[in-house]
Amino acid sequence: MTTSSASSEAIFDLAARYIPGGVNSNTRTYPRPLAFARAQGAYIYEADGTSYLDYHAAFGPPVLGHCNPEVNSAVAEVMDTLDLVGIGTTELEARAAAKIVQHVPSAEQVLFCNSGSEATYSAVRLARGVTGRRKLVKFQGCYHGWHDSVLMNVISPREKIGTRDVGSIGLLDQAIEDTYVLRFNDVEALEALFAEKGDEIAAVILEPIPHNIGAVLPEDAFLQALRRLTAAHGSVLIFDEVITGFRHHVGGYQAICGITPDLTTMGKAMANGFPVAALAGRRDLMQRFQTAGGDVFFGGTYNAHPIAMAATLATIEALEDGSVHRRLFRLGDRMRSGLQASIDRLGLPAHATGFGSVFVVYWTPNRPVRSYEDLLESDGARYVAFHTAMIERGFFMLPLNLKRNHLSAAHTEADVDRTLEAADAVLQTMAA
Numbered sequence: 264m265t266t267s268s269a270s271s272e273a274i275f276d277l278a279a280r281y282i283p284g285g286v287n288s289n290t291r292t293y294p295r296p297l298a299f300a301r302a303q304g305a306y307i308y309e310a311d312g313t314s315y316l317d318y319h320a321a322f323g324p325p326v327l328g329h330c331n332p333e334v335n336s337a338v339a340e341v342m343d344t345l346d347l348v349g350i351g352t353t354e355l356e357a358r359a360a361a362k363i364v365q366h367v368p369s370a371e372q373v374l375f376c377n378s379g380s381e382a383t384y385s386a387v388r389l390a391r392g393v394t395g396r397r398k399l400v401k402f403q404g405c406y407h408g409w410h411d412s413v414l415m416n417v418i419s420p421r422e423k424i425g426t427r428d429v430g431s432i433g434l435l436d437q438a439i440e441d442t443y444v445l446r447f448n449d450v451e452a453l454e455a456l457f458a459e460k461g462d463e464i465a466a467v468i469l470e471p472i473p474h475n476i477g478a479v480l481p482e483d484a485f486l487q488a489l490r491r492l493t494a495a496h497g498s499v500l501i502f503d504e505v506i507t508g509f510r511h512h513v514g515g516y517q518a519i520c521g522i523t524p525d526l527t528t529m530g531k532a533m534a535n536g537f538p539v540a541a542l543a544g545r546r547d548l549m550q551r552f553q554t555a556g557g558d559v560f561f562g563g564t565y566n567a568h569p570i571a572m573a574a575t576l577a578t579i580e581a582l583e584d585g586s587v588h589r590r591l592f593r594l595g596d597r598m599r600s601g602l603q604a605s606i607d608r609l610g611l612p613a614h615a616t617g618f619g620s621v622f623v624v625y626w627t628p629n630r631p632v633r634s635y636e637d638l639l640e641s642d643g644a645r646y647v648a649f650h651t652a653m654i655e656r657g658f659f660m661l662p663l664n665l666k667r668n669h670l671s672a673a674h675t676e677a678d679v680d681r682t683l684e685a686a687d688a689v690l691q692t693m694a695a
Contacts, residue, residue: 270298270300270309270310270311271295271296271297271298271309271310271311272296273310274296274298274310275296275297275298276296278298290322290661290663290666293662294662297309298310300312302317302325302329302330303329303330304328304329304330304673305317305328305329305671305673305674305675305678306329307329307659314657315654315657315658315659316657316658316659316674316678316681316682317329317659317671318658318659318660318668318669318670318682319659319660319661319666319668319669320668320669320671321536322506322531322666323474323506323510323531323532323621323667323669324530324531324532324534324535324536325532325535325536325671325673326509326510326532326535326578326582326587326591326620326669326671326672327535327578327581327582327587327671327672327673328671328672328673328674329536329671329673331535331577331578331581331672331673333577333581334534334535334537334574334577334578334581336577337573337574337576337577338537338570338573338574338577340573341355341569341570341572341573342569342570345569346569347564347565347568347569349564352567353567353569353572355567355569355572355573355576356375356567356572358572358576359373359375359567359572359575359576359579360372360373360375362575362576362579362580362583363529363541363543363579364543366513366514366518366579366583367508367514367515367517367518367527367529367543368514368515368517368518368523369502369517369523369524369525369526369527369543369544369545370527370543370544371543371544371545371546371549372543372544372546372549372550373541373542373543373549374541374542374543374549374552374554374561374566375539375540375541375566375567375571375572376539376540376541376542376563376566377538377539377540377563377565377566377568377571378408378530378538378540379407379408379503379505379528379530379531379540380407380408380409380410381408381540381563382408382505382528382529382530382540382541382542383407383408383410383413383468383501383503383505383528384408384410385542385559385561386466386468386499386501386526386528386542386544387399387410387412387413387465387466387468387501388559388560389499389526389542389548389551389552389559390465390466390498390499390501390526391465391466392551392558392559393499393548393551393559394465394466394497394498394499396462396463396464396465396498397441397463397465398441398442398443398460398463398464398465399412399413399441399442399443399464399465399466399467399468400442400443400444400445400453400456400464400466400467400468401413401415401416401442401443401444401445401467401468401469402416402444402445402446402447402469402470402473403416403419403424403444403445403446403447403634403635403636404416404417404418404447404473404475404476404479404634404635404638405417405447405468405469405470405473405475405503406470406475407468407470407503409430409431411434411435411438411439412438412439412441412442413442413468414429414430414431414434415427415428415429415430415434415439415442415444416428416444417430417475417476418475418476418635418664418665419635421639424636424639427439427440427442427444428444443456443460443464446634446635446636447469447473447479447481447485447633447634447635448479448481448482448485448633448634449485449634450484450485450488453485453488453489453492454488454492457492457495457496461492461495461496461498462496462497464493464496464498465498465499466493466498466499466500466501466526467489467492467493467498467499467500467501468501468503469489469501469502469503470502470503470504470505470506470507471486471502471503471504471507471516471517471520471522472506472507472511472516472618473635474506474507474621474667475506475665476635476638476665477616477617477623477625477632477638477665477666477667478616478617478618478621478622478623478667479632479633479634479635480618480631481520482633483520486520486522487522489522490522490523490524493525499525499526499548500524500525500526501524501525501526501527501528502515502516502517502524502526502527502528503528504516504517504527504528504529505528505529505530505531505540506531506532508527508529508530508531508532508533509529509531509532509533509578509579509582510531510532510619510620510621510669511588511618511619511620512588513579513582513583513585513588515527515529524544525544525545525548526542526543526544526545526548527542527543527544528540528541528542529541529542529543532578533575533578533579534571534574534575534578535574535577535578536574537570537571537574537575538568538571539568539571539572539574539575581672587672588619590672591619591620591670591671591672592619592620594620594670594674594676594679595617595618595619595620595621595622595670597676597679598615598617598622598670598679598682598683599615599616599617599622600615601679601680601683601686602615602622602624602683602686603615605683605686605687605690605691606624606690609690609691609694610694611690611693611694612626612627612628612642613625613626613627613628613645614627614628614630616630616632617667617668620669620670620671621667621668621669621670622667622668622670623665623667623668624646624649625638625641625646626641626642626643626645626646626649627640627641627642638665641664641665643664643665645693646664646665647662647663647664648693649686649689649690649693650662650663650666652689652692652693653682653685653686653689656685656688656689657685658682658685658686
């Protein structure tokens with residue numbers, strides 16, 4: 264396998280001339296010039312033709328695999344008949360919303376937008392508007408987008424734990440100060456905050472599984488406490504299922520755990536990689552948007568674009584009988600157990616974990632991992648080294664600490680076995 268591509272270098276040089284840093288998102292930076300020309304099934308291809316079995320999967324959207332024929336066919340069909348009109352509605356968006364209401368427990372009504380950050384922004388604004396309160400609760404390790412109220416305390420250094428660790432300059436001080444940050448799975452801290460400030464809290468927002476730090480599973484007592492306390496104090500419970508929604512179940516993680524939030528944000532796997540997101544929730548809350556004559560603004564020129572709606576419908580239809588997810592869970596179990604077998608045999612201070620189609624290797628012997636704070640002892644250098652070595656062998660795993668890996672419906676058992684064989688060789692080298 265080549266380690267450098269002249270084609271990638273030429274494309275990257277062109278991009279860097281006109282795009283700050285040559286990439287359009289912070290997490291797309293890479294140690295060398297990298298440009299991709301093709302993606303198909305479980306594979307991605309550099310500009311020079313170098314192929315990788317893809318486990319990064321653009322942070323998770325292509326749950327069916329890259330360029331899925333059924334999804335792409337649905338998109339191609341609508342492209343021949345309908346583009347952006349910008350007034351009224353379409354049958355496509357009505358049908359897509361109906362599908363979400365059918366499957367997602369919290370969804371009584373739905374609004375579409377274009378990114379997860381837009382969806383969480385609108386959810387927070389709605390919660391503050393209907394409650395008349397300012398305070399927001401988020402959890403260390405959870406990421407909810409780029410806006411001022413939530414861009415803080417994701418992968419924080421040890422010295423920033425317990426403080427507001429903002430992700431950018433330029434955030435408004437008041438927005439930062441109005442957000443409380445708690446430890447995930449900490450019922451005692453949650454109860455203490457609500458006892459003191461419950462009547463000031465507009466909303467609690469969380470990733471039900473904090474996949475932005477790998478795969479930390481929620482405890483039932485924690486989810487139950489969230490539902491009980493928010494209901495008792497009139498606060499809005501927001502599940503940010505931009506990652507978990509449609510990747511683990513067509514009804515989102517809420518359909519698995521049995522806890523129904525007031526609002527849900529979704530995106531990524533909802534349209535197998537086409538740009539779309541959604542905010543769904545209780546009818547009385549959703550009716551407060553100006554689209555229904557309410558008093559909370561919601562707008563966007565590209566909202567419910569026909570291409571995105573066609574992709575959403577095709578993706579949900581492919582997922583709704585459950586067979587794709589059952590297979591993904593089997594492949595995920597096979598990957599995790601295989602990785603753990605190698606780790607145990609070699610006596611490495613690590614463990615394989617994850618959920619469904621998501622898998623990670625945490626470089627800490629401590630388990631279970633209940634919160635981000637449990638990962639402070641994780642060896643970030645080894646995490647990155649393992650992923651980098653896998654990339655060198657043709658298996659693309661994002662070389663960034665705590666970032667997860669994804670299986671798709673395009674991966675096969677043979678792909679998993681080949682990955683485990685390569686991983687065993689890498690782990691042997693690391694053990695030595």
